[in-house]
Every structure is written in structure tokens, then in C-alpha cells.
Amino acid sequence: MEQVRIVIAGPRGRMGREAVHMVMNTERYTLAAVLDHKYEGIMLSELEGFQGYQVPVYSEIEKCLSEANADVLIDLTTPEVGMYHTKTALQHGVRPVVGTTGFSKENLAELAAICEEKELGCIIAPNFAVGAILMMKFSQMAAKFFKDVEILELHHDQKLDAPSGTAVKTAELIAEVRETKKQGHPNEKETIHGARGADYEGMHIHSVRLPGLIAHQQVMFGADGQTLTIRHDSYNRASFMSGVKLAVDTIVNIDSFVYGLENIIE
Ligand code: NAP
Numbered sequence: 001m002e003q004v005r006i007v008i009a010g011p012r013g014r015m016g017r018e019a020v021h022m023v024m025n026t027e028r029y030t031l032a033a034v035l036d037h038k039y040e041g042i043m044l045s046e047l048e049g050f051q052g053y054q055v056p057v058y059s060e061i062e063k064c065l066s067e068a069n070a071d072v073l074i075d076l077t078t079p080e081v082g083m084y085h086t087k088t089a090l091q092h093g094v095r096p097v098v099g100t101t102g103f104s105k106e107n108l109a110e111l112a113a114i115c116e117e118k119e120l121g122c123i124i125a126p127n128f129a130v131g132a133i134l135m136m137k138f139s140q141m142a143a144k145f146f147k148d149v150e151i152l153e154l155h156h157d158q159k160l161d162a163p164s165g166t167a168v169k170t171a172e173l174i175a176e177v178r179e180t181k182k183q184g185h186p187n188e189k190e191t192i193h194g195a196r197g198a199d200y201e202g203m204h205i206h207s208v209r210l211p212g213l214i215a216h217q218q219v220m221f222g223a224d225g226q227t228l229t230i231r232h233d234s235y236n237r238a239s240f241m242s243g244v245k246l247a248v249d250t251i252v253n254i255d256s257f258v259y260g261l262e263n264i265i266e
Pocket of ligand 1: 011012015016035036076077078079081098099100101126127128129159160215
């Protein structure tokens with residue numbers, strides 16, 4: 001089988017580290033290089049936790065992509081950097097698999113346009129956990145029958161964006177099938193600002209940040225005399241890696257922009 005040559009951006013991060021081990025331990029993948037803004041001209045094996053990994057480390061994406069002969073860039077960094085990396089990868093003919101969250105609608109539209117122009121595949125997946133994708137799909141299914149819904153997303157306290165990409169994506173999927181409805185009492189008033197959470201087309205999203213958590217989401221529906229709760233929990237970052245693999249294996253064969261793993265999971 002032909003090897004897929006991969007560059008990982010953010011290799012020392014919690015997700016990046018897991019992705020490095022996954023790629024190194026997958027026979028059909030080659031880790032061609034890693035991109036780390038703090039190191040240049042060393043081998044990954046010189047960094048803690050990567051013993052024996054003879055992979056070059058670059059701090060500059062242009063140089064990295066010119067020399068690595070990569071097929072795919074996996075980005076697990078921060079929103080601004082991730083956007084820059086994704087655009088640069090597409091300019092170099094490298095297909096991005098992006099797990100970094102916090103991209104705006106404008107960012108997504110810009111990337112979709114570049115993919116179309118370059119006829120290159122790119123996947124942006126706010127959540128790589130297959131169970132989380134099912135949670136979103138089940139929520140969309142339930143929203144056809146329940147118009148009242150509140151989304152509660154819970155993450156570790158180092159997360160930079162709120163609400164989570166998964167919560168936003170869930171709200172978007174629900175909004176596709178649910179008539180817009182302003183929830184709660186028409187005269188409700190917050191006595192402390194933010195008590196009712198963020199408002200997305202009348203449904204509310206609440207973000208919890210606590211040490212000890214990884215990534216969790218609960219979608220609660222209510223109707224006369226009943227509630228329905230759909231919940232997913234990621235207990236470690238390995239839970240995301242089967243989705244990353246699915247994205248890599250898919251993107252090498254497609255030439256279009258995909259937002260959300262649910263679009264390739266059928
Ligand atoms: P993290 O531990 O903070 O890792 C981010 C990494 O990016 C750090 O190693 C950081 O380096 C590095 N970085 C920052 N600026 C950089 C640059 N200019 N060039 C290269 N690397 C740079 O965060 P994480 O928990 O791994 O999460 C990473 C992203 O994935 C976040 O957006 C998070 O929301 C998202 N995420 C997605 C999923 C999913 O399923 N799609 C799941 C979990 C998390 P320093 O340490 O030197 O700053």
C-alpha cells in the first residue's frame with residue numbers, strides 16, 4: 001500500500017502528541033516532519049516523550065512543506081495559526097486535516113473557496129470522536145420532535161474557545177431541522193449577565209470549564225412531561241484518533257472542502 005506522508009503541526013500539544021504516536025504506529029503512514037514554532041533544525045527524538053522518532057522539526061511552514069514532500073497536514077494548534085497553516089498547505093498542494101477549533105464562518109468560506117479553486121481536499125473537523133458525531137446526529141434527529149433544547153458542553157480549563165466547535169456544530173445541525181424559536185419565558189431576565197448562556201437562533205449553549213474534564217457534551221430536549229438527554233464523553237485524547245485516521249484516509253481521495261466528520265462517516 002502506498003504510504004501517506006504526513007506533517008503534524010503542534011506536536012507537543014495534548015492532541016498533537018497523541019497524533020504523533022498514532023501516525024508513528026500506523027504502518028501505512030509516514031511522519032514526514034513536524035511543525036513547531038519553538039524548534040528548528042532538530043529531530044523530534046530530541047524532544048521529551050518522542051524517544052527514537054527520527055523526524056525533522058521545522059518552525060516555518062513554508063520551508064517545512066517545501067522540503068517534506070507531504071500529502072497531508074494535520075493541524076492541532078490554535079485558531080489563527082491553524083488558519084494560516086491550512087491556507088499555506090493548500091497553496092502548496094498539501095491536503096489539510098484540521099482538528100483545531102475556533103474557525104469563524106468567514107474562515108470556513110475562505111477555505112472552501114481555495115479548495116474549489118485548487119481542486120484539493122480539506123477536512124475541518126471540530127470533533128474527531130465518532131461517538132460525538134453520533135451524538136450530534138441523534139440530536140438532529142430528536143430536534144425534529146422537540147423544539148426546546150439546551151446544549152451543555154464541558155471541557156478542560158485550558159481550552160481557548162467557547163462555546164466549543166462541537167457545540168456550535170450541534171446547534172447548526174439542529175437549526176437545519178428546527179423552526180427558529182426563542183426559548184424560555186418571553187419576559188425572562190438575567191440577573192447575572194450570561195446566566196442563560198449563548199443564544200443560537202433562540203436555543204441556549206452553556207460552556208463549563210474545569211480541570212479534570214476532557215471533552216463532554218450533553219444535549220437536553222424538553223417537552224410537556226418529558227425530557228430527553230443525549231450525552232457523549234471523551235475520557236482521553238486517544239478517543240479522537242480513529243476519526244483522525246478516517247479523515248486522513250478520506251482526504252487523500254477527495255478534491256473538495258468538508259466541514260464536520262459526519263459528512264464522511266456514513
Ligand atoms: P494544546 O495542548 O494547547 O496544544 C496546542 C499546540 O499548538 C501547543 O503545542 C502549542 O505550542 C502549539 N502552537 C501554538 N502556536 C503554534 C505555532 N505558531 N506553530 C506551531 N505550533 C503552535 O491544545 P490541544 O488540547 O492539543 O488542542 C489543540 C486544538 O485542537 C485546539 O484548537 C482544540 O480545541 C482542538 N481539539 C480538537 C479536537 C477534535 O476532535 N477536533 C479534540 C480536542 C481538541 P506551545 O505549547 O509552545 O504554545
